[in-house]
Amino acid sequence: MRPKVYHCLSIARRFLHSDQSLKVGVLGVPFDKGQAKKGVGNGPEFIRKKGLLERIAEIEQKIDVKDYGDVSYKIPDELQKEIVPNMKAYADIAACNFEVSKMVEDIIKTGRICITLGGDHSLGVGTVDGHIKAKNENVCVIWVDAHADLNTNKTSSTGNVHGMPMALLATELSDYWPYLPGMDWQKPVLSLRDVAYIGLRSVDTYERLVIDKLGINAFGMEDIENFGINTIVEMALNKIDPAGEKSIHVSFDIDSLDSLEAPSTGTALRGGMTLREGIQLMEILYRTGRLGALDLVEVNPSIGTETEVNRTIDAAIHVIMAALGHCRRGIRPKNVHTLPLQTFPPTRQVI
Numbered sequence: 001m002r003p004k005v006y007h008c009l010s011i012a013r014r015f016l017h018s019d020q021s022l023k024v025g026v027l028g029v030p031f032d033k034g035q036a037k038k039g040v041g042n043g044p045e046f047i048r049k050k051g052l053l054e055r056i057a058e059i060e061q062k063i064d065v066k067d068y069g070d071v072s073y074k075i076p077d078e079l080q081k082e083i084v085p086n087m088k089a090y091a092d093i094a095a096c097n098f099e100v101s102k103m104v105e106d107i108i109k110t111g112r113i114c115i116t117l118g119g120d121h122s123l124g125v126g127t128v129d130g131h132i133k134a135k136n137e138n139v140c141v142i143w144v145d146a147h148a149d150l151n152t153n154k155t156s157s158t159g160n161v162h163g164m165p166m167a168l169l170a171t172e173l174s175d176y177w178p179y180l181p182g183m184d185w186q187k188p189v190l191s192l193r194d195v196a197y198i199g200l201r202s203v204d205t206y207e208r209l210v211i212d213k214l215g216i217n218a219f220g221m222e223d224i225e226n227f228g229i230n231t232i233v234e235m236a237l238n239k240i241d242p243a244g245e246k247s248i249h250v251s252f253d254i255d256s257l258d259s260l261e262a263p264s265t266g267t268a269l270r271g272g273m274t275l276r277e278g279i280q281l282m283e284i285l286y287r288t289g290r291l292g293a294l295d296l297v298e299v300n301p302s303i304g305t306e307t308e309v310n311r312t313i314d315a316a317i318h319v320i321m322a323a324l325g326h327c328r329r330g331i332r333p334k335n336v337h338t339l340p341l342q343t344f345p346p347t348r349q350v351i
């Protein structure tokens with residue numbers, strides 16, 4: 001199939017010359033029990049403090065943004081004592097993701113793009129599930145990550161559930177799980193044919209086996225190197241959404257970026273994407289007009305120096321801005337045709 005070309009300006013024009021504004025909902029999930037390091041639960045607070053909502057408001061096109069605050073959850077009594085082998089903090093995972101799924105479903109049903117701030121990547125179970133419910137399963141997923149997060153409790157070497165969300169969501173792997181109490185709300189209805197990975201560079205043995213066996217669309221760093229990020233995103237979309245009619249879910253693990261770009265994360269790894277590639281990827285997906293949800297996960301403000309934490313959060317905000325249409329080349333003012341030249345700029349100022 002011929003790769004689709006998306007025109008930044010045509011999309012920008014659509015919003016500039018209409019009263020239709022992009023509607024966005026921001027949801028925090030201060031959850032850290034899907035992995036062992038403390039601090040990742042403070043991601044939403046730090047990202048907001050660094051001015052995410054203000055930065056979204058600065059985007060050239062009109063955006064109606066609503067902050068839904070943070071998800072809270074309570075473990076139901078019947079779940080308190082439930083243990084699943086090699087799934088750490090199981091009851092918390094089940095209870096939190098239940099609330100996340102409900103919130104994401106509600107936000108998307110109000111016509112908003114749901115931006116979920118993590119928290120660790122175990123929350124991807126809830127966000128993708130909520131998106132699928134809101135859109136009657138017409139969803140494809142782009143998992144931007146250094147890791148495949150495709151372990152089951154039988155293959156994981158750590159028992160950390162942030163390495164398992166894709167396996168929990170996938171129809172093809174549902175037979176490989178034991179019965180999961182308190183997770184009945186989550187039916188694994190997502191086919192791995194509707195999933196594409198971008199940015200892989202640390203894949204476990206069993207994950208590699210599953211990827212090869214099922215022929216999952218997995219674009220690793222060497223593919224980005226060979227083809228460039230533009231072509232990779234087009235290849236991914238042509239595979240998982242050839243008709244161009246699905247709602248796109250992007251689950252963006254900040255460790256997909258090189259550890260020089262985003263050092264403050266639990267499993268930082270060299271040899272990853274540049275921030276420029278992350279931004280370019282999101283800009284292309286924005287231009288499809290079909291982005292339904294974005295998770296931005298695994299920012300851990302307790303790791304690294306203050307400079308490193310700031311650099312990581314700044315990278316996260318750049319990725320989100322690109323997803324919402326911030327255009328690096330700038331956009332002409334709306335009334336450019338009527339504006340008398342002598343009044344532009346009105347006064348001399350240093351920008």
Ligand SMILES: [Mn+2]
Pocket residue numbers: 121145147149162253
């Ligand atoms: Mn991940």
